[in-house]
Amino acid sequence: MRKAIVMNGKALAEKCLGETRDEIAALKIKPTLAIVLVGDDPASAIYVRNKDKKAKLVGIATKLYRLPEDTSEKKLLKLVTKLSKSRKINGVLVQLPLPDHIDTAKIIAAINPLKDVDGFTPENIGNLAIKKDCLTPCTPLGCIKLLKTVEPNLAGLKAVVIGRSQIVGRPLAQMLLNEDCTVTIAHRKTQNLPELCLTADILAVACGCPQMVRGSWLKDDAIVLDIGISYDKDRKISGDVVFDEALKKVKAITPVPGGIGPMTIAMLMANTLKAYKLQHPKKFKV
Numbered sequence: 001m002r003k004a005i006v007m008n009g010k011a012l013a014e015k016c017l018g019e020t021r022d023e024i025a026a027l028k029i030k031p032t033l034a035i036v037l038v039g040d041d042p043a044s045a046i047y048v049r050n051k052d053k054k055a056k057l058v059g060i061a062t063k064l065y066r067l068p069e070d071t072s073e074k075k076l077l078k079l080v081t082k083l084s085k086s087r088k089i090n091g092v093l094v095q096l097p098l099p100d101h102i103d104t105a106k107i108i109a110a111i112n113p114l115k116d117v118d119g120f121t122p123e124n125i126g127n128l129a130i131k132k133d134c135l136t137p138c139t140p141l142g143c144i145k146l147l148k149t150v151e152p153n154l155a156g157l158k159a160v161v162i163g164r165s166q167i168v169g170r171p172l173a174q175m176l177l178n179e180d181c182t183v184t185i186a187h188r189k190t191q192n193l194p195e196l197c198l199t200a201d202i203l204a205v206a207c208g209c210p211q212m213v214r215g216s217w218l219k220d221d222a223i224v225l226d227i228g229i230s231y232d233k234d235r236k237i238s239g240d241v242v243f244d245e246a247l248k249k250v251k252a253i254t255p256v257p258g259g260i261g262p263m264t265i266a267m268l269m270a271n272t273l274k275a276y277k278l279q280h281p282k283k284f285k286v
């Protein structure tokens with residue numbers, strides 16, 4: 001029996017981070033990433049700490065802005081606008097989720113698209129849709145990079161993406177379409193999900209439903225990207241796919257942890273370097 005490939009996101013992420021670090025060193029530049037964290041959500045604090053750590057490792061300077069939970073929308077908007085205009089800042093990242101009293105869309109829209117290292121602004125969503133080179137969301141970008149290690153030519157493959165969020169499902173579907181896949185997006189209201197999954201050459205699962213996708217849902221030799229991350233009451237991490245069942249059927253699969261997660265942060269660093277270049281068009285061709 002042929003053995004399924006377990007796609008090693010950790011190793012590829014290390015490679016990508018190394019490439020970003022080497023390029024920054026060779027160019028003798030110091031991109032600066034501003035990270036804005038509102039409130040004291042423990043998970044967000046961990047994500048921000050990791051981003052800060054990885055940035056320093058690759059030669060990206062960071063400026064952390066920690067604001068209290070009750071920060072007004074107006075005050076946050078003022079800060080994001082200031083950072084977006086500052087010549088000293090190359091990337092602006094607002095850690096999500098924001099507290100309920102703040103209109104997230106309004107804050108994101110205030111980010112300069114050339115500094116939008118998360119690829120969340122309306123301009124960059126539009127650019128992705130018209131296939132114009134731009135800053136694009138980190139998790140889907142990491143998915144495509146990892147996917148191409150096992151299948152360099154994605155053209156003509158049938159891809160099913162479960163989840164339609166702005167940060168994962170939708171942009172990933174768009175990127176797969178840009179790679180000439182035939183793409184179907186599934187979501188909470190989708191009917192006959194197991195049957196739909198059975199048609200997928202590439203199945204990307206980003207719904208945050210631990211262990212939802214069973215081995216019986218998978219086409220033989222499918223490639224599975226398990227993007228979901230959930231924790232049970234004992235803080236045990238779990239993906240959206242039953243890994244052991246899937247392993248018996250698929251051509252390749254990402255593990256959780258060690259799959260898409262590390263790629264996301266590596267792509268953030270690559271995006272920060274790209275943002276720097278986009279802001280210096282005379283010096284760099286991106």
Ligand code: NAD
Pocket residue numbers: 139162163164165166167168169186187188189190193206207208209212227228229230260261262264
């Ligand atoms: P979200 O809650 O914004 O979106 C979930 C999507 O899944 C929705 O579109 C919903 O319609 C769909 N969905 C939910 N239950 C479903 C079901 N039973 N059947 C079909 N569709 C269903 O979540 P998100 O921000 O897109 O994140 C999704 C998952 O990916 C979460 O587990 C999150 O932690 C994880 N995530 C991982 C990374 C990473 O770096 N690996 C990055 C971002 C998000």
